[in-house]
Amino acid sequence: MSLKGKTAVITGSNSGIGLGIARELARAGADVVLNSFTDTEADHALAAAISKETGTTARYIKADMSKGTECRDLIAQAGRCDILVNNAGIQFVAPIDEFPVDKWDAIIAINMTSVFHTTAAALPMMRAAGWGRVVNIASAHGLTASPFKAAYIAAKHGVVGMSKTVALETAEEPITCNAICPGYVLTPLVEEQIPNTMKEYGMEREEVIRNVLLARQPSKEFATTEQLGGTTIFLCSDAAAQITGTTISVDGGWTAL
Ligand code: NAD
Numbered sequence: 001m002s003l004k005g006k007t008a009v010i011t012g013s014n015s016g017i018g019l020g021i022a023r024e025l026a027r028a029g030a031d032v033v034l035n036s037f038t039d040t041e042a043d044h045a046l047a048a049a050i051s052k053e054t055g056t057t058a059r060y061i062k063a064d065m066s067k068g069t070e071c072r073d074l075i076a077q078a079g080r081c082d083i084l085v086n087n088a089g090i091q092f093v094a095p096i097d098e099f100p101v102d103k104w105d106a107i108i109a110i111n112m113t114s115v116f117h118t119t120a121a122a123l124p125m126m127r128a129a130g131w132g133r134v135v136n137i138a139s140a141h142g143l144t145a146s147p148f149k150a151a152y153i154a155a156k157h158g159v160v161g162m163s164k165t166v167a168l169e170t171a172e173e174p175i176t177c178n179a180i181c182p183g184y185v186l187t188p189l190v191e192e193q194i195p196n197t198m199k200e201y202g203m204e205r206e207e208v209i210r211n212v213l214l215a216r217q218p219s220k221e222f223a224t225t226e227q228l229g230g231t232t233i234f235l236c237s238d239a240a241a242q243i244t245g246t247t248i249s250v251d252g253g254w255t256a257l
Contacts, residue, residue: 001237005079006131008209011065011118012088012110014043016187019135020225021205021232022083026054028233033078035088037064063194066109066212071117082129083123083236085158086115087137089152091189096150104151112162119166123175132175133236136163137228140216140251160247167245176244180231184213185249186222219252 008025012018014036022032026215034047039062050058063074065088069234075081089111092103126132141149142156159179182191190213197208214220231250234240250254 001028001233003028003077003083003233003236006030006081006082006236007078008033008085009033009075009118009122010085010087011063011071011074011077011114013085014038014046014060014083016189017182017185017225017228018085018087019046021087021137021229022058023050023053024226024229024233025083025085025236026050026056026058027229028236029054029056030083031057032059033081034060034073035063035065035074037066038062047244065114065118066106067109068113068117071114073120075086075118075121075125075184080129081125082131083133083135083232084118084122084126085232086118086137086139088114089137089189091149091152091193093148093193095148099150107151107160108155108158112150113160115162119121119177123166123170123218126175127173130174132170132173134163134166134175134177135232135235136160136177136179138163138179138181140181140249140254142179142181143247143249143255146216157254163238163247164245171244173242176235176240178235178240178243178245180235181249181251181255182223182228183217183245183249183254184222185225187225190222211226214252216254216257217252218257221252223252 047058047060063070163179
């Protein structure tokens with residue numbers, strides 16, 4: 001399908017899943033706005049490379065998703081937002097009684113509250129354009145739990161709940177809102193967890209991947225950023241016009257267990 005003429009804003013997209021989704025949306029013809037909290041040459045070069053490859057307009061706009069005003073400014077600076085992909089996210093792992101308060105606050109702000117701010121700013125633009133798609137990147141941890149990830153799991157469950165509310169508020173309009181719930185995807189966020197887990201369990205890298213990270217992913221394969229891009233494009237298609245207020249798992253069977 002062609003997304004020509006649509007503008008997509010993807011939060012947290014100078015790396016990992018967000019960058020993968022931005023590339024796939026651009027390959028499908030959308031103009032894209034990349035984002036993170038940094039403002040380096042490399043960030044802008046990512047956008048330039050996408051423009052060059054796809055012939056669409058790709059821009060990079062710096063905005064810190066831990067700050068409500070910057071979330072809203074990102075959408076304002078984009079100038080148009082037909083497709084909003086709320087993807088920015090961080091992780092921290094600790095037992096709840098030792099969980100640092102600053103980490104709790106940062107995860108709730110970046111992984112959940114940013115979705116409130118960007119959606120609030122983008123919906124009027126979607127209404128003016130007469131079409132819109134909000135795609136929230138939640139997680140299998142938006143539907144199930146694991147120990148030591150209290151903030152992340154609270155935030156991701158919150159995003160799933162918020163997706164349902166936004167869907168109900170836009171139900172009679174040509175706008176949908178859904179959450180994609182990935183299982184493990186091999187991105188920098190997951191890669192960073194491997195060395196410590198190897199030390200903790202005294203395991204080789206491949207053992208950590210199969211027996212720890214993918215322990216709950218029955219396919220024993222990581223989902224890919226291209227697959228998440230494809231799922232996002234499906235949610236933007238006419239075939240998905242009546243899919244709203246729900247979750248789509250891309251988790252190799254995790255939530256079937
Ligand atoms: P990643 O670390 O590669 O990417 C995270 C992105 O968020 C980066 O672009 C980073 O710059 C950005 N970001 C972080 N703090 C930000 C801030 N304050 N303001 C703006 N941007 C900020 O991680 P990823 O694995 O690609 O994760 C992307 C999303 O997918 C997250 O919401 C994550 O929770 C979710 N997710 C990841 C997995 C996985 O296995 N990797 C599984 C399920 C869900």
